[in-house]
Amino acid sequence: MTTQQLIEQIKKKKSFLCVGLDVDLNKIPEFLLKEEDPIFSFNKAIIDATHHLAVAYKPNIAFFEAYGIKGWQSLKKTIDYINDKYPEVFTIADAKRGDIGNTSKMYAKAFFEDLGFDSVTIAPYMGKDSVEPFLSFADKHTILLALTSNEGAFDFQTKKIDGTELYKHVLETSKSYENAQNLMYVVGATKAEYLKEIRQIVPESFLLVPGVGAQGGSLEDVCKYGMTKDCGLLVNSSRGIIYASNKADFAEVAGQKAQELQRQMESFLENL
Amino acid sequence: MTTQQLIEQIKKKKSFLCVGLDVDLNKIPEFLLKEEDPIFSFNKAIIDATHHLAVAYKPNIAFFEAYGIKGWQSLKKTIDYINDKYPEVFTIADAKRGDIGNTSKMYAKAFFEDLGFDSVTIAPYMGKDSVEPFLSFADKHTILLALTSNEGAFDFQTKKIDGTELYKHVLETSKSYENAQNLMYVVGATKAEYLKEIRQIVPESFLLVPGVGAQGGSLEDVCKYGMTKDCGLLVNSSRGIIYASNKADFAEVAGQKAQELQRQMESFLENL
Numbered sequence: 001m002t003t004q005q006l007i008e009q010i011k012k013k014k015s016f017l018c019v020g021l022d023v024d025l026n027k028i029p030e031f032l033l034k035e036e037d038p039i040f041s042f043n044k045a046i047i048d049a050t051h052h053l054a055v056a057y058k059p060n061i062a063f064f065e066a067y068g069i070k071g072w073q074s075l076k077k078t079i080d081y082i083n084d085k086y087p088e089v090f091t092i093a094d095a096k097r098g099d100i101g102n103t104s105k106m107y108a109k110a111f112f113e114d115l116g117f118d119s120v121t122i123a124p125y126m127g128k129d130s131v132e133p134f135l136s137f138a139d140k141h142t143i144l145l146a147l148t149s150n151e152g153a154f155d156f157q158t159k160k161i162d163g164t165e166l167y168k169h170v171l172e173t174s175k176s177y178e179n180a181q182n183l184m185y186v187v188g189a190t191k192a193e194y195l196k197e198i199r200q201i202v203p204e205s206f207l208l209v210p211g212v213g214a215q216g217g218s219l220e221d222v223c224k225y226g227m228t229k230d231c232g233l234l235v236n237s238s239r240g241i242i243y244a245s246n247k248a249d250f251a252e253v254a255g256q257k258a259q260e261l262q263r264q265m266e267s268f269l270e271n272l
Numbered sequence: 273m274t275t276q277q278l279i280e281q282i283k284k285k286k287s288f289l290c291v292g293l294d295v296d297l298n299k300i301p302e303f304l305l306k307e308e309d310p311i312f313s314f315n316k317a318i319i320d321a322t323h324h325l326a327v328a329y330k331p332n333i334a335f336f337e338a339y340g341i342k343g344w345q346s347l348k349k350t351i352d353y354i355n356d357k358y359p360e361v362f363t364i365a366d367a368k369r370g371d372i373g374n375t376s377k378m379y380a381k382a383f384f385e386d387l388g389f390d391s392v393t394i395a396p397y398m399g400k401d402s403v404e405p406f407l408s409f410a411d412k413h414t415i416l417l418a419l420t421s422n423e424g425a426f427d428f429q430t431k432k433i434d435g436t437e438l439y440k441h442v443l444e445t446s447k448s449y450e451n452a453q454n455l456m457y458v459v460g461a462t463k464a465e466y467l468k469e470i471r472q473i474v475p476e477s478f479l480l481v482p483g484v485g486a487q488g489g490s491l492e493d494v495c496k497y498g499m500t501k502d503c504g505l506l507v508n509s510s511r512g513i514i515y516a517s518n519k520a521d522f523a524e525v526a527g528q529k530a531q532e533l534q535r536q537m538e539s540f541l542e543n544l
Contacts, residue, residue: 022375062371062378068386072344096371098395099334100422103294106334114340123370123395125417127424145397150372152399155445159433166428166438173427 020238149188189217213240292510421460421483461489485512
């Protein structure tokens with residue numbers, strides 16, 4: 001998917017909501033456990049209930065890998081379902097990968113070719129040659145970790161190198177990577193006040209913003225400091241939507257929660 | 273597996289060789305492609321030919337994920353085969369994972385519980401709460417990226433924060449993590465001269481050292497600067513062993529290459 005197609009979808013749906021699919025068998029409605037593939041059944045219901053309100057889905061790969069081969073099958077069915085039924089929706093493999101060049105190339109094949117995701121999240125620690133193999137895929141997007149939503153972000157990411165924080169070096173350096181136009185960045189909503197300075201380094205790039213809701217980030221602050229003329233934001237909510245109810249009405253309630261967020265987002269988009 | 277069991281194996285086999293299983297269908301002998309599971313068949317032959325010379329196997333997870341569900345099945349069969357037939361061998365999931373706490377916990381379940389690996393490689397960018405969920409597993413090991421073997425290591429890892437390189441901050445900081453006794457570290461053989469300073473920070477920890485062979489690192493330098501009284505090294509070779517021949521004799525030649533390395537290692541172990 002091109003960035004332009006993503007922007008058009010945002011304008012059409014008046015939303016920049018990304019729904020995170022972090023499916024834990026201990027948290028989904030118990031009656032689903034009787035299904036042949038409870039994870040896929042859960043995802044399908046959530047997707048059907050939210051696809052008109054969300055512009056992106058973000059399966060969290062760990063939550064599939066934890067269930068081994070069965071989990072990988074559920075992941076494949078989930079991404080195939082989205083690509084077949086809702087091809088306009090942007091898909092993010094939240095995988096946090098990154099390795100030496102020939103290995104990153106294999107991860108890129110896994111997520112872009114075998115699974116057919118539009119994008120994948122990548123950790124920057126190993127530098128340029130660990131990121132560029134992902135960037136070489138046309139119309140695919142590499143979402144580089146810049147400043148994450150967790151407490152551990154302060155361990156290294158905000159430490160200063162020559163007076164400038166590491167995450168800013170990541171942002172600045174990555175702009176010189178080959179096919180840097182395919183880059184997006186992860187910036188946690190819990191650190192919305194940092195967005196002002198981040199926008200000075202990457203004024204146009206799309207930012208994937210986790211941490212609204214369960215982790216305590218504010219949508220208003222994210223929009224205030226992070227929004228561009230083309231929106232430039234994908235704000236993720238996982239637990240606040242998918243686990244809003246664990247009863248028979250879970251998909252319906254997820255739809256309601258997604259709609260609440262979409263309405264808030266619509267009001268911020270009006271300011272554009 | 274406990275660290276003590278690993279040390280005993282090193283002494284018994286007079287080897288600290290780790291064989292990397294980076295299986296690319298384009299590089300394995302063509303006749304194997306007719307097999308039902310060519311990746312597993314290849315791995316099984318390599319493992320049978322090298323298990324008495326190697327103390328560890330390191331499947332590179334990307335090379336399995338690139339083949340989707342089939343690849344994950346090959347991975348499961350490979351690790352099950354090692355655990356069943358050669359349970360004394362240390363196993364490393366080279367996965368370079370790391371995410372917020374509840375997600376890292378799921379990755380830990382995937383590699384330690386579902387697949388049954390002894391250890392997993394982890395990227396440190398997201399800090400303490402992304403690493404500790406892996407460390408909480410008893411007798412499992414978390415191998416944190418410190419200084420990697422690739423060119424991109426110089427992008428961020430060697431940059432100085434308050435006069436000290438980032439990778440040294442990673443080493444130093446990680447020592448305060450809960451269950452830090454379960455930590456090992458990745459240090460590339462291509463940067464062997466850095467090992468002297470690394471040993472001042474982590475004098476006893478095991479180091480997983482990739483980059484000998486195809487990537488150009490020197491075994492002698494690695495031993496000179498990195499070896500401890502209990503060896504403290506796992507030196508990985510992947511392509512130099514597994515792709516030494518792509519004919520019918522591939523496993524036999526892999527065994528010969530592994531033996532060459534084991535003999536060199538034996539000579540360095542004599543100096544202990």
